[in-house]
Amino acid sequence: EGFGVWVRDTCHNAFRIANFLIPDRIRKSLVYVTERGFNNGCDSAAMPPIAIWDYYRATSDKSILYETYSELFKFIEKADSIYDKEKGLIRAEHSAAQDAFPEIHNGGDSLSPQIYYAHMYFDMANICDEIQKAPEKSMVFRQKGEAILSNIKRQYWNEEKSCFTSGPRGSEAYEKGIWEATGAEACVWPRFHVADSRQRREFLQTIKTQRNALNDFGLNWYPFEKGKNHFWNTCWVSWTEGIAVAANHEGDIALLRKLIFQQVRNVVVNKTFHEAVDYTTGKAW
Numbered sequence: 001e002g003f004g005v006w007v008r009d010t011c012h013n014a015f016r017i018a019n020f021l022i023p024d025r026i027r028k029s030l031v032y033v034t035e036r037g038f039n040n041g042c043d044s045a046a047m048p049p050i051a052i053w054d055y056y057r058a059t060s061d062k063s064i065l066y067e068t069y070s071e072l073f074k075f076i077e078k079a080d081s082i083y084d085k086e087k088g089l090i091r092a093e094h095s096a097a098q099d100a101f102p103e104i105h106n107g108g109d110s111l112s113p114q115i116y117y118a119h120m121y122f123d124m125a126n127i128c129d130e131i132q133k134a135p136e137k138s139m140v141f142r143q144k145g146e147a148i149l150s151n152i153k154r155q156y157w158n159e160e161k162s163c164f165t166s167g168p169r170g171s172e173a174y175e176k177g178i179w180e181a182t183g184a185e186a187c188v189w190p191r192f193h194v195a196d197s198r199q200r201r202e203f204l205q206t207i208k209t210q211r212n213a214l215n216d217f218g219l220n221w222y223p224f225e226k227g228k229n230h231f232w233n234t235c236w237v238s239w240t241e242g243i244a245v246a247a248n249h250e251g252d253i254a255l256l257r258k259l260i261f262q263q264v265r266n267v268v269v270n271k272t273f274h275e276a277v278d279y280t281t282g283k284a285w
Helices: 007-021 023-036 044-059 063-081 111-130 135-155 172-176 181-188 197-209 237-249 253-270
Strands: 234-236 276-278
Touching (some): 007 237, 023 063, 044 111, 111 181, 181 237
Antiparallel strands (some): 234 276
């Protein structure tokens, strides 16, 4: 309709459920965003290789790998352009969308994009290997993914605060134990191999007990921010799947039920899974 198709949201829809639920429809969208998608976030470039590799795993449709292979390299080039070799991290000021309000606590190395870019490199290597293309590039991709993942584990886990902070060691976020929801989800989601079982259990407990973080309406995306906008003091209810998986993985059935019923409430009240609601009132913005 002239507005464009968002890369990150399309790809998140794909690897969260659509690759299983509506593979024929999501395939068209995935091909479209690799060619003409609207880049709407610091982590957008990370998403297509992750979503397309997940699509292949869900459907065994290898043709999409051949069809999108050459287009995927422009996303790799984007990632390479913001990769800091000295830090072994991706330069990313925001954890959410491009229009996000300034995140001043993370020092410019926001957590969740680090996780997604690490797995972008892993999954691009998987795609190369599966269709037997560019073995030398595949090796480089894996090395970059391993470097980023290793630095996430080493620099973002705050033992004293029992959380992965939104910025690395040396940032205000690390010193104060500040975390945000997208980083929390990606860290505890077992598919991304960041938290070990102990860290996952401890971070889930932190999420449950942190003031202004979790209520019956949802998970506050930025529990440490006092203002109000469509990210701060807001719940994007559909973006807690990884936390639900982690709760199930660790046997925290009470938390799992809470997250499920947040989804149920959102669907009943707002007639959609994908909606942002006010953390205090539960009303859709």
